[in-house]
Amino acid sequence: MSELVGNLLVGQSGGPTAVINSSLAGAVNEALNHSCIEEIYGALNGVLGILQEDFIDLAAESQQQIRGLRHTPGAALGTCRYKLKKQQDFDRVIEVFKAHNIRYFLYAGGNDSQDTADKISKLAQQLGWEMRVIGIPKTIDNDLAHTDHCPGYGSVIKHVASTVRQLACDNEGMGQHDLVSILEVMGRSAGWIAAGAALAKRRDHPHDPPHIICLPEVAFDSAKFVEDVQRVLKRETYCLVVVGEGLVDKDGNYVSVSSKTDAFGHGQLGGAGDYLAGLVEAGIPGVKARTAKLGIVQRAAALEASKTDSDEAYMAGAAAVQAAVNGTTDKCVILLRGDADQYSCETALVDLSEIANGVKKLPREWVNEDGISMNFQFHRYALPLIQGEVAVPFENGLPSFAKLSKAPVDKLLPAYEV
Amino acid sequence: MSELVGNLLVGQSGGPTAVINSSLAGAVNEALNHSCIEEIYGALNGVLGILQEDFIDLAAESQQQIRGLRHTPGAALGTCRYKLKKQQDFDRVIEVFKAHNIRYFLYAGGNDSQDTADKISKLAQQLGWEMRVIGIPKTIDNDLAHTDHCPGYGSVIKHVASTVRQLACDNEGMGQHDLVSILEVMGRSAGWIAAGAALAKRRDHPHDPPHIICLPEVAFDSAKFVEDVQRVLKRETYCLVVVGEGLVDKDGNYVSVSSKTDAFGHGQLGGAGDYLAGLVEAGIPGVKARTAKLGIVQRAAALEASKTDSDEAYMAGAAAVQAAVNGTTDKCVILLRGDADQYSCETALVDLSEIANGVKKLPREWVNEDGISMNFQFHRYALPLIQGEVAVPFENGLPSFAKLSKAPVDKLLPAYEV
Numbered sequence: 001m002s003e004l005v006g007n008l009l010v011g012q013s014g015g016p017t018a019v020i021n022s023s024l025a026g027a028v029n030e031a032l033n034h035s036c037i038e039e040i041y042g043a044l045n046g047v048l049g050i051l052q053e054d055f056i057d058l059a060a061e062s063q064q065q066i067r068g069l070r071h072t073p074g075a076a077l078g079t080c081r082y083k084l085k086k087q088q089d090f091d092r093v094i095e096v097f098k099a100h101n102i103r104y105f106l107y108a109g110g111n112d113s114q115d116t117a118d119k120i121s122k123l124a125q126q127l128g129w130e131m132r133v134i135g136i137p138k139t140i141d142n143d144l145a146h147t148d149h150c151p152g153y154g155s156v157i158k159h160v161a162s163t164v165r166q167l168a169c170d171n172e173g174m175g176q177h178d179l180v181s182i183l184e185v186m187g188r189s190a191g192w193i194a195a196g197a198a199l200a201k202r203r204d205h206p207h208d209p210p211h212i213i214c215l216p217e218v219a220f221d222s223a224k225f226v227e228d229v230q231r232v233l234k235r236e237t238y239c240l241v242v243v244g245e246g247l248v249d250k251d252g253n254y255v256s257v258s259s260k261t262d263a264f265g266h267g268q269l270g271g272a273g274d275y276l277a278g279l280v281e282a283g284i285p286g287v288k289a290r291t292a293k294l295g296i297v298q299r300a301a302a303l304e305a306s307k308t309d310s311d312e313a314y315m316a317g318a319a320a321v322q323a324a325v326n327g328t329t330d331k332c333v334i335l336l337r338g339d340a341d342q343y344s345c346e347t348a349l350v351d352l353s354e355i356a357n358g359v360k361k362l363p364r365e366w367v368n369e370d371g372i373s374m375n376f377q378f379h380r381y382a383l384p385l386i387q388g389e390v391a392v393p394f395e396n397g398l399p400s401f402a403k404l405s406k407a408p409v410d411k412l413l414p415a416y417e418v
Numbered sequence: 419m420s421e422l423v424g425n426l427l428v429g430q431s432g433g434p435t436a437v438i439n440s441s442l443a444g445a446v447n448e449a450l451n452h453s454c455i456e457e458i459y460g461a462l463n464g465v466l467g468i469l470q471e472d473f474i475d476l477a478a479e480s481q482q483q484i485r486g487l488r489h490t491p492g493a494a495l496g497t498c499r500y501k502l503k504k505q506q507d508f509d510r511v512i513e514v515f516k517a518h519n520i521r522y523f524l525y526a527g528g529n530d531s532q533d534t535a536d537k538i539s540k541l542a543q544q545l546g547w548e549m550r551v552i553g554i555p556k557t558i559d560n561d562l563a564h565t566d567h568c569p570g571y572g573s574v575i576k577h578v579a580s581t582v583r584q585l586a587c588d589n590e591g592m593g594q595h596d597l598v599s600i601l602e603v604m605g606r607s608a609g610w611i612a613a614g615a616a617l618a619k620r621r622d623h624p625h626d627p628p629h630i631i632c633l634p635e636v637a638f639d640s641a642k643f644v645e646d647v648q649r650v651l652k653r654e655t656y657c658l659v660v661v662g663e664g665l666v667d668k669d670g671n672y673v674s675v676s677s678k679t680d681a682f683g684h685g686q687l688g689g690a691g692d693y694l695a696g697l698v699e700a701g702i703p704g705v706k707a708r709t710a711k712l713g714i715v716q717r718a719a720a721l722e723a724s725k726t727d728s729d730e731a732y733m734a735g736a737a738a739v740q741a742a743v744n745g746t747t748d749k750c751v752i753l754l755r756g757d758a759d760q761y762s763c764e765t766a767l768v769d770l771s772e773i774a775n776g777v778k779k780l781p782r783e784w785v786n787e788d789g790i791s792m793n794f795q796f797h798r799y800a801l802p803l804i805q806g807e808v809a810v811p812f813e814n815g816l817p818s819f820a821k822l823s824k825a826p827v828d829k830l831l832p833a834y835e836v
């Protein structure tokens with residue numbers, strides 16, 4: 001294999017996670033090891049930054065800031081939900097890559113983003129521009145196919161389960177068999193995040209909170225829900241419910257959905273918690289329902305990030321560079337779990353197109369027959385992913401996060417209108 | 419002064435905080451130092467536990483669990499919002515105190531709870547039952563009069579400001595001058611908690627998030643709000659808003675209020691964040707608003723508790739015991755700040771009735787003229803309160819909290835119907 005010499009470009013796409021910057025740190029640090037990589041650029045705001053040549057010089061960042069990325073939530077390069085649609089957009093991407101001699105392109109994102117990376121890769125091949133395109137998996141939703149789990153997931157469920165543990169301490173002291181506490185979490189099409197709340201239960205304590213988990217995988221039945229709550233309130237002084245935003249009824253319709261859609265045409269969800277609170281207060285006289293909605297907080301919760309997750313995200317970023325330098329292209333890094341009893345994890349590669357078009361549902365057989373709790377198979381799967389804590393430095397009482405200085409790379413082409 | 423020999427009873431009331439158990443630990447540990455205190459009881463669920471003789475033996479708890487209270491959120495004894503109303507209730511309290519030889523009663527709570535303690539104390543005097551009643555201040559709302567600040571407040575604002583710092587990392591990478599992120603926090607009648615979000619701004623960085631703080635102290639003007647958001651979105655890629663649930667319009671009406679009321683007749687608030695999101699999306703085309711509502715999570719956020727706050731809560735619990743043993747009664751512990759540049763804090767005592775009937779508003783002169791940000795006086799006041807982090811032990815990836823074994827004390831009286 002002949003060595004491909006040129007510049008590396010890394011971009012971030014879609015909704016941020018607590019550890020997407022850890023992947024960025026892994027990619028930058030690994031890239032520095034390879035002399036075939038001349039410059040290390042970051043694309044600001046994903047494909048938008050590529051179209052507009054908004055690149056920064058990542059090699060110019062201080063080591064302190066790059067190290068700080070390992071505990072900094074959000075997408076330090078910026079992301080976008082802009083979807084390349086027109087052929088003109090794709091042509092522009094290749095034109096920009098040629099102008100900046102981009103021979104290595106790494107894109108961290110979910111399936112929509114890996115679909116974009118795949119199309120870019122195929123167009124480059126078609127146009128004879130030799131380059132390597134590697135995807136880095138990223139989503140709190142854990143719904144990427146092929147990978148055992150996805151960087152970002154371990155941290156969000158560690159935060160959600162920690163939150164349940166803390167909420168439970170409060171609710172237990174407050175309830176007199178009359179308090180329903182509802183925590184709404186993200187998860188548009190799969191209940192992976194809501195399911196993760198189950199980790200808050202201690203081993204062999206099935207009655208520990210969360211008492212009820214409402215998953216998109218289980219058709220919601222409001223009468224059964226109210227009965228489930230009543231049963232819990234007979235046994236416990238309070239009932240702690242975790243609900244995924246994507247809850248659907250037996251006809252597959254969201255129980256609560258706003259009329260808005262995002263750039264990819266997905267309906268914007270929210271309000272499932274308030275919906276359940278309304279059911280409780282209407283259905284059970286004298287019982288009060290309190291809601292909390294973690295919203296974006298859950299995917300930015302670096303203070304409760306999983307060290308396992310952060311380390312694996314870093315490893316995925318580094319693995320993407322290694323694969324590209326080794327001549328691989330049009331692949332996405334995935335995580336494989338070892339077979340041994342002791343948890344282990346290594347990276348592998350699959351075709352971008354395979355990632356782009358798959359969705360991994362929460363296995364129905366991991367949900368107990370009651371439809372509102374998870375069985376040992378889920379715990380065995382998820383518990384290793386939340387192990388270890390990330391040390392975040394505090395300054396003057398508050399967490400201190402990295403902030404890139406973002407030295408701009410000169411633009412070489414005429415401006416492009418998006 | 420003759421030594422008063424007998425038993426000590428401690429109770430917790432109202433909404434829990436991240437550090438109310440630290441006060442309990444302080445009281446228990448200090449009580450063990452005094453031979454005039456024979457037994458150390460805890461009343462389960464505040465006055466409800468007193469009426470029903472639901473006492474536990476706190477001296478029988480392991481040292482490990484009492485130490486663990488210092489990082490455990492919620493009210494380990496349970497609280498209630500039951501208000502003693504009938505004379506019969508008050509008479510029962512004294513009857514129970516006599517039966518169990520309760521000579522020391524400590525009650526941790528806000529102003530409603532200290533009002534209850536005051537009434538109990540006065541009735542005991544009237545009935546000739548010699549005892550000492552001391553209040554321990556507790557509220558995340560920081561609206562207790564006379565005390566410089568209130569145990570519970572430092573931790574909730576440390577959590578809120580940390581959350582803003584984390585949210586900002588996420589929002590900054592997501593926004594294209596089109597994202598408004600709204601964080602709803604508690605605060606029924608005062609904006610102390612929302613104001614605390616201002617600590618997320620770095621010194622001399624007035625444009626740091628939160629960009630807009632909506633306080634109950636400043637009459638809400640929806641047109642001005644939309645203008646403020648638009649101004650921020652011109653300058654920044656996103657606009658981060660923190661809103662207190664008790665936001666009111668110029669006529670003093672809550673901008674959002676449900677029809678429910680709690681046991682004390684206070685309206686239950688919520689939805690201020692969703693209300694602002696609606697204004698943004700209706701008023702600024704193309705801009706999307708995302709909401710998060712911390713709900714009960716904010717007062718249970720032990721993982722982001724302030725060590726200063728936790729230590730002061732512990733000190734307040736211990737000071738209550740010391741005051742009672744020294745012959746003081748019908749007083750509430752307060753916190754006084756030292757005059758020196760270097761922050762220091764000590765306890766003092768004021769009449770329970772003074773605490774019961776006062777409310778401390780956020781000084782209007784600490785709010786900047788723009789009505790949406792805090793000036794240096796607030797920062798000088800609040801920044802010392804969030805210093806230091808509480809070490810919470812993790813087990814198997816999740817925080818581990820104390821759980822009292824709650825050995826019951828024998829009941830000595832006929833049952834009482836509440």
